[in-house]
Amino acid sequence: MEKVDILIIGGGIVGLAVARTLSEDYEDVVLVEKEETFGRHASSRNSEVLHSGIYYPQNSKKAKLCVNGLEMIYDYAQLKKIPYFKCGKLVVATSEAEIPALLKLKENGEKNSVVGLEIYDQLKCRELEPQIKAVKALFVPSTGIIDTHTLMEKMESDAEKNGAFIVYDMEVISVDSLIDGYIINFANGEVFEANRIINCAGLHSDEIANMVGINVKREKLLLHWCKGEYYKSNQIKNINHLIYPLPDPKGIFLGIHLTINLRGEVRFGPNAYYVDELNYNMDDSYKNDFLKAINKYIEVEEEALHLDDCGIRSKLQPEGGDFRDFYIEEESEKGFPNFINCIGIESPGITASMAIAEEVKKLL
Ligand SMILES: Cc1cc2nc3c(=O)[nH]c(=O)nc-3n(C[C@H](O)[C@H](O)[C@H](O)COP(=O)(O)OP(=O)(O)OC[C@H]3O[C@@H](n4cnc5c(N)ncnc54)[C@H](O)[C@@H]3O)c2cc1C
Structure with missing residues (x-):
């Protein structure tokens, strides 16, 4: 059985941004992704717009993380020579x-x-x-556009340079909590033990939360x-x-x-x-x-x-329902310490990705 300190589930832009940020401070970071490469879902099927933050309710996570994330992405794009255009x-x-x-x-x-x-x-x-x-x-x-593929490529490469491992074709099929950690089973038969888990599984992030034992329906976390x-x-x-x-x-x-x-x-x-x-x-x-x-x-x-x-x-917003914010929480209160959920990361998730990673770091 593989033992890891921090296991990130999902290799979309959020998981990659989290891997990049956490690997700067932590030694043993592993990201697992079920597809054969990164960003096969929402992160490469979007408008590639860097949003300003005008739409979201004041003080919402969407507003704050969008405004902060936008600045971080422009700085990162400039530093890493990622093609972008602040067209307005x-x-x-x-x-x-x-x-x-x-x-x-x-x-x-x-x-x-x-x-x-x-x-x-x-x-x-x-x-x-x-x-x-x-x-x-x-x-x-302040609105712009960016080459999201190159953005993700740079995040992946930074994370790996910092010592993180990114492993593809690794589909999580179950997560069980131990007294001080988690056991994760994969579709290919591999088994990991992790001290902490960051759930960045996009469209399936509610399923991952459900696997560990969070009642996503009752907690209003059903996607x-x-x-x-x-x-x-x-x-x-x-x-x-x-x-x-x-x-x-x-x-x-x-x-x-x-x-x-x-x-x-x-x-x-x-x-x-x-x-x-x-x-x-x-x-x-x-x-x-x-x-x-x-x-x-x-x-x-x-x-x-x-x-x-x-x-x-x-x-998280159902058809006909009201505004729902990003859900980014550490789940000690629900009985799952060191388990961080990122659920409902819809637009402006590309723009906010680097700020979400900072938020996750604070929660750790
Ligand atoms: C049509 C559309 C337009 C958008 N336009 C914009 C925009 O212009 N600007 C903007 O800022 N945002 C936009 N967004 C939002 C943005 O694309 C998302 O917020 C962002 O891509 C979410 O990233 P993610 O990493 O959370 O999810 P994803 O990119 O979906 O990544 C999640 C990853 O988890 C993996 N995974 C799932 N289950 C498992 C499992 N069991 N085991 C292992 N891996 C698993 C998946 O394979 C996937 O790669 C748009 C979204 C859509 C759909």
Whole structure:
């Protein structure tokens, strides 16, 4: 049986960021991932946007970790030469009726200490983005895009240089608590004993918590999967900012937005609908919804939209439910000391990843 001090479950961006940070201070850190490499799920199936923190309730973990994490990621990207572009974004009001919500969003962003927010009038919007239809827009200068694959690669490499072990094809199938540690069984027959566990298993983080004996239903830690699809378009060119509509009033998602990648190519999405199975297949069932949403702020023809990719969010917020924050807790109170859960790490999880790792370090 392998004995380890700290076992991190999950090699998405959160697990990698945690491995990198903890391996700076601790000697015996092992990360296990069930796939053959890192970031095969949400961490490589997202908008690759570095968020500013304007959307989330004041003092929520999402707000604080997003604002702090953004700064940390920009510094890290610069240090490690990770491709990124601080392009800024425009949240557009497409009718007079939407202006109060836009102003409220600015106010919320300011409460969360997001700096540089400005309201632009129609003329200024046209000057910046001639193809975009907007009566007013909220300009968010700190938003950017990043090459998330290279970001994860650098985190993995830093963790390994610090002495951490990252092991792939290792699916955790059970976790049992001992008096002073945990026994972990893997699908390939291996067995580990760990002093402490950090659960960063994304879409399956509630299952891992359940395995150790936490009643996730009673504790309201059951995850709800919410799919988001993207369309790409090569018809639209010369866009310089990310373009967002006003967010969904129920807080389920940010609205079907326009992003550019580091090559300037345009993508639309994601939409949001709850699903029961982990299935990344796509078809055109939602194309009309996309066309309707996109054409509010930019003209695009049906033939110019092509299915691209999709991802699945791990949400604590059930369909029709209220806002839920990231859950990042050490579980002594539930009877599981030295077991840290990271559950419900949906957007802005990429942006917040390095700040989440610092939070986990504090909990240890
Ligand atoms: C459509 C979409 C768009 C998004 N857009 C953005 C954005 O623009 N900006 C932003 O900041 N955030 C965005 N997010 C959120 C962001 O992608 C996630 O918050 C982040 O990737 C979560 O990382 P993670 O490491 O927690 O999860 P994951 O990346 O899902 O990693 C979890 C890992 O755990 C592994 N695992 C699971 N079970 C086991 C097991 N039993 N044993 C071993 N390993 C296991 C999985 O294989 C997986 O690799 C978006 C998410 C989605 C879905």
